[in-house]
Amino acid sequence: MGWLAPSGRAVATVLRDPVIVIFLLAGVAEILAGDPLVDCLVLLTVAAALSWDRIRRGPPADGEPAGEPDPRGTVAGVWLASAADADAASRPGQARVGRLVPARPTRAWVIAGLLYAVAAGGLARFSWPALVAVAGPGLVGVLSAWRTPPTPSVEAAPIHASGAAAWAAVFVVLALWELGALLLQPALTIDSPAHPTISVLLDPVLGSHLGRSVGFAVWLALGWLLVRQ
């Protein structure tokens, strides 16, 4: 029974991180909603990886940004560091974000992104190629976040708690409204035109090659904006 105390401490350490808790709850909600397995796997895999990382590093001091382990200590870290070092060496002096994407959008990157969006938008829906087209950039984005050092507090200007709460309220209300629409469907896996979720509303737009290409372009641009934060 000696393992109970360390296990309890590990669980407590993990549950102290709200991001992990949110991903666990969202992953379970995805399962209950009957969404495709890959949707919940994305969330639960990241929750598991963050949990493992949190237990390995131990709980941070209150209010202290989490520390950064040496990314070269992992297989992905070695691969990313090697690729990034080679890339940085080929473009000396250019600022890098997460050492994977440029801080400023060069013409070549913009054209490549648009071509990618046009090609990916033409892939068949519910197909493995479409999933791979999303998984590639998605993986690069998440791995960039994994290896980017925390921003020193002096670089991130403090924000008013009330203002941040207002933004949180908008997203919570949006989530509740979406949940309400989902629960008012005839069944969780049966779409309802009378109570449309965001997915149902976007279906006609994302059903065409043009709409999906625009969707891919917007998604890639959003990812680039987030990576450079």
Place this chain on the structure above:
Amino acid sequence: MTSRAITIVGYLLITGCGVTLELSSRHPGSPVPSLGAVLRQVMRTRSGRIGVMTAWAWLGVHFLTR
């Protein structure tokens, strides 16, 4: 008003609130931060940064693969 219209109006109102907050953040001295500032604050921590990027990746999987 149909239930479909009510649902859509709800989404539009919530979007409008977000746009209003973003616009008010542009005023000098506003206590409301921009969405970008909030994200920067969240992404100061390792798990926050990974969480935001995973949410972005999930949006792609959820909306663009079907």
